[in-house]
Amino acid sequence: MIKLDYGNISVNKVGATHGLNLEQVFKDSEGRIRDIVSQMYAEKDQAGGWKRWLNLGYDQALADELNAYAQSVKGRFSDMVILGIGGSSLGGYALLRALLHPYWNQLSDAQRQGFPRYYFVENVDGDQINPLMEMLDPQRTLFVVISKSGTTAETMSAFMIAKDWLERKLPPEKVKEHIVAITDAKTGVLRPVADKEQYQTFEVPDDVGGRFSVFCAVGLLPAVLCGVSLAEIQNGIRDLDKVLQNPDLQQNPAAQGALIQYSLYERDKRISVFMPYSFRLASVSDWYVQLWAESLGKKTDLQGNTVHVGPTPVRAVGVTDQHSQVQLFNEGPFDKVFTFVSVGKPAQDIQIPANQFSDIEDLNYLNGKPMSQLMQAEFDSTRASITANQRPNMTLHLPQVDAYHVAQLLYLLEVQTAIAGALMGIDPFDQPGVELAKKYTYALMGRKGYENLVAEARGEKSAIGV
Template structure:
C-alpha cells in the first residue's frame, strides 16, 4: 500500500523544563489501552463505536438508492450538524468548483443543495432554483426530531404535496434511525424510500454511512474508493508500533500534552479550497466530541493561503495557546503561470515564471509551517498525495480515530453531547412542544440576566 498521508512535527517541542517528547514517551501504555478499547468496542458494535466498522460495510442498498436519486435534476438534503457537514465536505472536496452551475457532462449528476440553518432567505433561494417535480428531497435526522430539520421538512413536504398530490412521497428519501422516531413512522406511513443510520453511530461520525454516501454516490463521487481509503487507513493504524510510528497515536498524544500545557486551541489549516469544508467538518467532530467536563480544545477553522493574510499574525505573535495543523496536497492541477513576462514594468515578478498556482500553494504551506516553527509555535504538518476519494476517505477515518483516542486519553466519552441537549430542551419549550413547558421559566431566568445589560443604539 502506498503512502496515505505523511506527518511531520515541529515547533515548540519543549515547554519550560518539560520535554513534550519525553511526556509523550510516558503515554504508550495508556494509548495502547485506549486503542485496544476502541477496537474491542467497535468489534462489539457498542453504542457510539460503530463507525469503526463502516469501512467494511455492504454498499448494495446505498448504491441502489443513489441510482434512484441520480435520475432527478436536483437533490435537496435537509439536515444539520452531522447530517449535513459531511455531505458539504465531500461535495467541496470531490466535485468541481461551482458544480451546480456546470452543464452535463461536466456535471456528472443532479445539482446538490443543503437546507441546514433556519434562515428563511436561504430556504427561499434554494426553492427558487429548483423544479420540485424534478427534485429529490433527502431528510436526515437520526433521532427523527431535530428541530431545524423537521421545520424545513414540514415546509417542503407541504409545498411538494400541494403541487404533486399523492405522488409527493415519490420524491422523498428519509435517512433516520432504522427502528424508531417520527421520521421512521413517516416513512412507513407514506411508503417513501428510506435508509437507516446504524444505531451505534453518532451523527458527527456518520459521513461514511448512508447520511453522506447516498447523495455522494448520486452526484458522481466514487463511494467504494472512499471506503477503500478508510479501510486502508484502518489497517495502517491497526499495526501495533512504537508511538512515533503510528500517526494516530502520535497526534492524539500531542493534542493531549499540548492541552495540558495550556494550548487550548486546535487550529486546522488546510491549503486548498477543496479542503475548506473539511475544516468545518473537523470543527464539529472535535468540538462536540471533546468539549466536556472542563476538558477539550477549541477547534479553529482556517484556510491557507487566505488566512495567512488574516489570522497568521495572531498565530505567530499572539498568545502561545494553539496547536496548529497544516494540511498540504502533494499533487495539484497545473494551471501554469506565464513562461516569460513581456511587460518591462512587471519584470520584477520573473521569479513566478514557469511555476504553477499549485506550486505556489504548496510553497506557501511549507513556508508558513517554517515561519511558525521558527517562532517556536507547535506545528503538525500533514501531506496527502491528492484530493481524491481514496485519500479523503483515509483522512476522514484518520481524524475520527484521532478524535476518539484523544477523548479516551482525557477520560471523557467522545461519543455523547450532553451540553447540546440542554439547548434543545430550551428550544422545545419556547416553540411550545408538549412536555417541555417546565424549561420556559429557566430560559426567562437565564436570558433575563443577559437582558439586564442590553444596550440600545
C-alpha cells in the same frame, strides 16, 4: 497513504518552553496508548458503546444498496436538497466539496453527466430556504431528510416546508418519489412517517453518533448520488484502518496526533487550529471543528467529576487565512497547536503566463511558474514562520485530493478524536451541552412536556444546577 509529520512539535524545532520532548512523551505513553487503541477496537461491536462507526468502511451491503438506488434514479433529478444539521450535514458537504468540480452547481446537465446539483439546508433562516425553493423545479428535485430521532427542530421544520411544497406542486402519488429519509432503523418520529408515506429509506446505524456518521448513508448517499465512487472511499478506509488498529504508538499516526494534541493541551495549548492548503478541503475544516468541539468539550469526566475540559478548534484555510489569521498565529498568545494539511499533487494546475509584467522586477519572478509551485511555497513559508515563532505544528500529507485519500483524512481524524477523548478521561461520544439547548428550544416553541423549562429558556429563572 496519508502521512503525519510531527517534527515541528519537538523541542529541537520550537524550543523547550513550547515544544515536546517527543521521545520521552512517546516512551511514557506507549502503554497507555496501547491499552486505549486495543480497547477501542475490541469494543467496536459493543452495544451502547458508540464505536460502531469503526465498522462503516467495511459495510459492503450498504455500499451495494446505495449504488443500486443511485443507479435507479440517475438522470431523474437535476437538483438534490439535503435537509440536515451538524453531523447530518457537515460530513456530506465536506465530501462533495472535496471530490466534485469546485463549481459543480454551475455546470450544465451534460457536464455533470446527469448527476444532480446539490444544496444543503442546515439553517432555519428564511433567507436560505425561500430563495432556494423559488429556483427549484419540483418535477426534478429530490429531498434527502436526515435525522436519526426525527425530532431535530431545524431539520424537521425544513422537511415540513419541503413536503408541503411538493404536495402543492405534484400529483399525490408522485410525492414519495421525491423524498428519501435517513433515520433510525426502528425508533424515532421520522421512521413511522417514512414507513407510512412509503419513502425510500436508509438507516443511521445504532451506536453511530452524528459527527461520526460521514461513512454511513448520512454522508455516502449525497456522495454516490453525485457520482462519487464508494469503492474508493471504502478502500481508503480499509487500507488505513490496518495501520490505525496497530496499538504500537510508533506506528499509529492517529494515536500520535491525539497524544501530541493532548500533551500540548496539558501545557496550556488550548486552541487547535486546522488549516488545509487546498481550496477543495476548506469544508473539511468546518467538519473538523464540530468533530473536535462536540466530542472533547465536556463538563464532567468518566467518573462524574466536574472538569470543564476541551480544546477550542479553529478553522483556517491556506492560503486565504495567511492574510487573515496568520498575524495572530505568529505573534499572538502561545496557546495554539497547528495541524496543516498539504496536498502533493493538485487535481488541476495552471501556469502563470510568462509574458505578463516581464518589465516589472517585483512581479517577473512569478512569470512562467505553475500555481502549484506558488501554493507549495506559501505552505512551506507559513509553516516555517510558525515554527520560527516557536508555535508547535504538525502536517498531514495527502498525496492528492481524491475519494481514497479524503476518506483516509476524515477517518484518521475520527480515530484521533476518539483516542484524544480517552486520554482526557471523558466520553467523546455524548453531547449533553447540546441537548440542554435543544430542550430550551422545545420549551420556547411550545412542545408538550417542556413547559417547566420556559422560564429558564427566557432567562427569567436561574438555571444554576441544571
